[in-house]
Amino acid sequence: MKTHPLMPAGALRRLSAAWLLAALAACSSGPDKPKPTPLESPAPSAVRVQSLWSQRIGGLQQLPLRPVVxxxxxxxxxxxxxxLxxxxxxxxxxxxxxxxxxxxxxxxxxxxxxxxxTRANELVVLRNGEVAWRYPLKARIVTAPLVAGERVFVYAADRSVHAFDAASGAKxxxxxxxxxxxxxxxxxxxxPVRDTLVAGQGPRLxxxxxxxGSVRWEVPLASPRGTNEVERLADLVGPAGREGNVVCARSFQSAVGCVEAQGxxxxxxKASSGSTGLYADGQRVYGVDSTDRVTAYRQADGDVAWTSERFRFRxxxxPLAVGRSVVVGDAEGYVHLLxxxxGQPQARVATDGSAVVGAPVLAGSAWVVVTRAGGVFAFSAQ
Incomplete structure (x- = not known):
């Protein structure tokens, strides 16, 4: 079962909730943890996957540091x-x-x-591979900065958003x-969506x-429920799916939904228990729930187009949609094409045996995955 750390915001009395969840997560990794679904052989010659190149960047530790193209x-x-x-x-x-x-x-x-x-809460901006400036931040950051429009935007774990001048570092x-x-x-x-910066703040987009920095609109994707703060946690998790003006996101263990981001x-x-991001292609929204069930929703109304349970607990x-396929990586370093x-299996390819972290990213007609061991692999399919 997937586990996710919680972060208390200041008060020491909040630590007990985080430690309790960590203890429960440790228990879930024991002998009672559901066994991964055995892998099936994809249909013969459904899709041919070609390895384009590979690189290494170093240890990723526990961070899902998704690349950007x-x-x-x-x-x-x-x-x-x-x-790199x-x-x-x-x-x-x-x-x-x-x-x-x-x-x-x-x-x-x-x-x-x-x-x-950095882990010391320092924003570092590079220009042509050289450090241009640094800025100390007061809150912890776990979301990748956004660089757009000659600005650097930072979303902190306390749900604050900050903007800096990309050239000078001025706040x-x-x-x-x-x-x-x-x-x-x-x-x-x-x-970014046209001239609007879109951010998840708790269960709201x-x-x-x-x-x-003024708020133009906000839309709740979920209504947090529960008897304690852990059960009511419903922050939006990345990556979000975007196609045109429509942004689709997942609320942690609560829901998936789509918002028209201009107005x-x-x-x-729709209710959905999960903790990984989404991908949207204009027709469908693809997501993975907490049991690793893969679901395709119709982007227009959220109705389920198909569901695959072939990779549960893996x-x-x-996910990433590219060509005729939906691409997902798993904890054993396999990349699966559906x-x-x-949602039928089309192909499977191995990387380096360590978990695929973050989400696959599109690079032209190819896609790139990164593994826990620091491997970087590019593939294409025909």
């Missing part, structure tokens, strides 16, 4: 402070940098400026929303003016 560059970071830019078509190294500290969040880039955050604004004292130590939602209109919300990553139309 900008044009023909793939930029990624490792938990021990390495930042690769050519997407060949895997050729373009530049490599050392931040000098362990990282707490993934990487953001616009192709010129690249941002990461432009901060936006703080009230929230529950217990927070999820897992990457959240932060992305919020549209923020990127120039001023802030809830399109639909520790699946968030039919985009009906």
């Amino acid at each position: 900008n044009g023909d560059q793939l930029v990624l970071a490792s938990g021990d402070g390495k930042v 830019a690769l050519q997407t078509d060949s895997g050729k190294e373009l530049w490599r940098a050392e931040v000098g500290a362990e990282l707490s969040a993934g990487v953001g880039t616009d192709g010129r400026h690249t941002a990461v955050v 432009l604004w901060s936006q703080q929303r009230p929230g529950d004292p217990l927070m999820l130590a897992q990457p959240g939602v932060l992305l 919020a549209g923020i003016d990127p120039l001023r 802030g209109t809830l399109l639909w919300s 520790g699946l990553s968030a 039919s985009r139309e009906d």
Whole structure:
């Protein structure tokens, strides 16, 4: 069963809830843990997967440091402070940098400026592989910074959002929303949609003016319920799915839903127990629930198009849809391809035997996965 750390916001009395959940998680990893579903052989010649290139970046430890693609560059970071830019078509190294500290969040880039955050809560921005500036932050960061419009946006674990000038490092604004004292130590939602910065703040999706930091709209995707703070935790988890003006996200262990992000209109919300992000392609929204059941929802109304239970309890990553396939990685380092139309297995390919972390990312017509051991693998399918 998947486990997820919780983070208390200041008061020591909140620690007991986090420790209790950690103890329960430790129990779930014992002999009573559900066994992974045995792998089936995909249909013969359904899809042919080609390995394009592989690289290594170093130890990722426990962090799902998802890479980001900008044009023909793939930029990624490792938990021990390495930042690397690769050519997407060949895997050729373009530049490599050392931040000098362990990282707490993934990487953001616009192709010129690249941002990461250290475990000491320091925002570090690189320019052409060299450190341009640093800024100390007051709250812990687990969500990758967003670099867009000559700004660096940071979403903190206390649900605050901050904006910095990408060139100078000057702080432009901060936006703080009230929230529950217990927070999820897992990457959240932060992305641009036209002229709006969209961020998850608790169970709500919020549209923020990127120039001023004012809230334009906010829409709840879930209504937290429960008898204690742990049960009521419903923060939105990343990555979010986006197609055009529609953003789809998952509320931790509560719901999945889609919002029209120009005006802030809830399109639909469906109950779903899960903790990994979504992918949207305009027709369907793909997600993995807490038992590793893969589901495709119709993006228009949230009705279920298909569900696959062939990979239950295999520790699946968030999904990616590419070509005719939905791509997910698992805890044993396998990458699985399912039919985009009906969820039937199409192909399976191995990486390095360690868990696929984060979500696969699209790089042109190929996709890239990163493993716990620091392997970077690019594939395509025909």
